[in-house]
Amino acid sequence: MDHKKLSGKIALVTGSSRGIGRAVVERLSREGAAVVINYLSSSDRADEVAAAITSGGGTAVALQADVSGIEGIQRLFDKTLEHFGRLDILVNNAGIRITRTVADTPEDEFDRLFAINFKGPFFACQQAARRISDGGRIINISSAVTRMMLPGYAIYAASKAAVDQLTRVLAKEIGERQVTVNAVCPGPVDTELLREGKTEAQLQAMAQMAAFNRLGNAEDIADVVAFLAGDDARWVTGQMIHVNGGYI
Ligand SMILES: NC(=O)c1ccc[n+]([C@@H]2O[C@H](COP(=O)([O-])OP(=O)(O)OC[C@H]3O[C@@H](n4cnc5c(N)ncnc54)[C@H](OP(=O)(O)O)[C@@H]3O)[C@@H](O)[C@H]2O)c1
Secondary structure: OOOOOOOOOOEEEEEOHHHHHHHHHHHHHOOOEEEEEOOOHHHHHHHHHHHHHHOOOOEEEEEOOOOOHHHHHHHOOOOOOOOHHOEEEEEEEEOEEEEEEEHOHOOOOOOHHHHHHHHHHHHHHHHHHOOOOOOOEEEEOOOOOOOOOOOOOHHHHHHHHHHHHHHHHHHHHHHHHOOOEEEEEEEOOOHHHHHHHOHHHHHHHHHHHOOOOOOOOOOOHHHHHHHHOOOHOOOOOOOOEEEOOOOO
């Protein structure tokens, strides 16, 4: 008998060719879920993640889709349902970070960031509200920066705060189908997104803000996502779960 806690479940994780998303698909797969690996342009990396999962006995498919607009999101859900016949777990993880002062932010950067970080999760949640199985799980990846006053982070933090509010409202709207909706809010996690544009000294300073004197790693986040995806978290909904090693 198979005792894995997510056996028989189908999980879609946006932006899972690398970073936190990759660790999430690998973790959900180890728990027995079949996974959809979504990516924007890193087809080689997505194929490598799929190959690593399938060679370990798991089930995975890599699907390209730009999740910053409705067309890509709808196609991603259509293909997922065509391939696996159902969807039980959605993790809205794809995201970008642009840091610039309010005074210096151009309109096109504002629009691009909000399209990927908020419009994408919103319309993926819409698809899930219509098509996810009863008892399903929606997990949005937010950020610790919503609790901070970091110069340069206005649009990034605002996009994540919007995701938090979407999480709270959707939890109430969809609760009668026993679907839970939660946000996971990481502090600094050692990925390409974090390292971009930072010196080692800046990364060290961030690490020192955590109680454990290190940066988070993607697996620290994936483990909490896996908890929320399972039955043990059935009474957790509409919550922002901060996973940051005591960073804030
Ligand atoms: N790292 C941190 O310190 C940190 C902290 C708090 C929150 N977060 C959040 O955690 C999430 C993952 O961050 P990360 O650090 O793992 O980022 P990352 O290493 O830069 O990876 C980003 C992933 O998102 C995908 N992606 C980007 N734009 C996309 C689009 N339009 N459509 C589909 N996929 C897209 C990328 O695909 P390609 O490979 O094809 O480009 C990649 O798989 C983000 O929402 C981020 O805001 C990160």
